[in-house]
Amino acid sequence: MYIVLEGVDTSGKSTQIELLGKKFKHAIFTKEPSSSTFGMQIRELALHGNLDNTTQALLFMSDRANHTKNLILPNKDKLIISDRSFISGVAYCSSLDFYLLLNLNLAIAKKPNLVVILETNKEILQNRLSSKILDDIENTGVMNLLEIQKKIFTIVEILNIDYIAIPCDKNKDEICEIICSKIKELN
Structure with a gap:
């Protein structure tokens, strides 16, 4: 099963990946861009x-x-849990035609079995971004990040991918339990 955690910057994906790593020790954990030399660059x-x-x-x-x-x-017969996927790749891109980019990605990537969207809002984003040094993506602003979040929802709905949305301001352990329950339900 291929599980993907999606959400805009500061939504808590990395925290959840770390917690899930303790619960699913047999799973393969990955991210996009990948951990290859090319991906890290x-x-x-x-x-x-x-x-x-x-x-x-x-x-x-x-x-x-x-x-x-x-x-x-x-590894398609194993449990793979990824921090982001092509869904983010399409959602974050504003310079290319949405459907062209979506179709190109569908040609090269595997659709996930489940997408977990860590959902945020304007207040949470403003608070979390104000407490850190911003990178180039975060510097695009709160409203841009909220538009990206809308695109994430649009993509999973267009592609009819099973997903759950969890408010990212819930307790991190509670979020992890919701994700674990859904994975066990599907497994």
Whole structure:
């Protein structure tokens, strides 16, 4: 089963991945961009390289294609839990046609069995962003991040992917239990 955690920056995906790692020790944990040398370079460029949106999207797609071929597909019979997926790749891209980008990603990536969306709102985002040094993506502003969140919901609905939305301001252990229950229910 391929499970994906989605949500905009500061929604708590990394925290949940860490907690889930303690609950599902047999699972394969991954992220996008991947942990490959190429993926880590792309992540750094995306956060601090002042890349234009199209270049960033195409680099992410290159890493995604390789990651799908080398990790996701060979392990399709195992539990894979990922911090982000092509859904974020499409949602964060504003410079290319939405449906073109969605179809290109569907050609190179595997659709998840379940998407967990850690949902935020304006107040939570303002609070969380105000307490940290912002990267290039976070610097695009609260309203842009909320538009990205809307796109995440649109994508899972268009593709008819099973998903749950959890308010990201719930207690982190409570969020983890909700996710664990859903995974066990599907497994």
